[in-house]
Amino acid sequence: MPTRTDHRPTALVTGAGAGIGRAFAHRLAADGHRVIAVARDAERLRALTDGLGPGHMWLAADLATEDGVRRTGELIARTRVQLLVNNAGTATTGPFTETPLSRAEDMLNLNCRAVTALSYAFLSHARPGDALLNVSSTLGWTPKPDLAVYSATKAYTTALTEALWTAHRDNGIRVLALCPGMTATESQRHEDAPAALVGTPEQVVAAALRALREEDGPTTVPGRVNRLLALLTTRLLPRRRTLALLAGPGPGSERAAAG
Numbered sequence: 001m002p003t004r005t006d007h008r009p010t011a012l013v014t015g016a017g018a019g020i021g022r023a024f025a026h027r028l029a030a031d032g033h034r035v036i037a038v039a040r041d042a043e044r045l046r047a048l049t050d051g052l053g054p055g056h057m058w059l060a061a062d063l064a065t066e067d068g069v070r071r072t073g074e075l076i077a078r079t080r081v082q083l084l085v086n087n088a089g090t091a092t093t094g095p096f097t098e099t100p101l102s103r104a105e106d107m108l109n110l111n112c113r114a115v116t117a118l119s120y121a122f123l124s125h126a127r128p129g130d131a132l133l134n135v136s137s138t139l140g141w142t143p144k145p146d147l148a149v150y151s152a153t154k155a156y157t158t159a160l161t162e163a164l165w166t167a168h169r170d171n172g173i174r175v176l177a178l179c180p181g182m183t184a185t186e187s188q189r190h191e192d193a194p195a196a197l198v199g200t201p202e203q204v205v206a207a208a209l210r211a212l213r214e215e216d217g218p219t220t221v222p223g224r225v226n227r228l229l230a231l232l233t234t235r236l237l238p239r240r241r242t243l244a245l246l247a248g249p250g251p252g253s254e255r256a257a258a259g
Helices: 019-030 042-052 066-078 101-123 145-168 201-214 224-236 239-246
Strands: 010-014 034-039 057-060 083-086 090-093 131-135 174-178 254-257
Touching (some): 010 019, 010 066, 034 042, 057 066, 066 101, 131 201
Parallel strands (some): 034 057, 131 174
Antiparallel strands (some): 090 254
């Protein structure tokens, strides 16, 4: 547990073992936060927190399970957490009826149920100045056929977060949905995509923290090109045209988990 003599603000980051979550942990520690890193892989978490310096914590928990969510929620309830980054998520690519239903259930559990439960635990104890950041995706607005369930979970995350932003905007608690486009991570490198459409985890984190500081709305989309595409596909093009443009052959079924 955090010591009484450590007066740094505490940030809890889920899915901290890799990708965007790991980048959040490094940036927040560098900015003066005490980080509680949550993910499934204890060895990765131990290496991460050792590299961050003294005073940081980790919790090995599978947030796709009731036990993992319960233990993380209890940690939030008994620890003064000023910033919660709900980053843990999983995606399975492939035709809807050719992908095991268990994979869809994994996505619903991790991407929706865990985000809801941990947001509830955090906001039940949040004070003015605290912040909740839920990592969503541009696919929440622009669903792809080979990522149907994942896209749906991100639509849920964005809608939930925007509603929570509205509910808390006048009490000093900041709420933000982070909606990155393609991001080059360990599990998803996007090497075949145009470079202008692919961001790094560090760029995504910088955009998210800047949006939190500026308090400019309930959602943020990192990257100028991604923002323009989001505007084009959600506001300017007919919905049928947008969905047709997004349709295409999938790269096959694979699972990628953040943390």
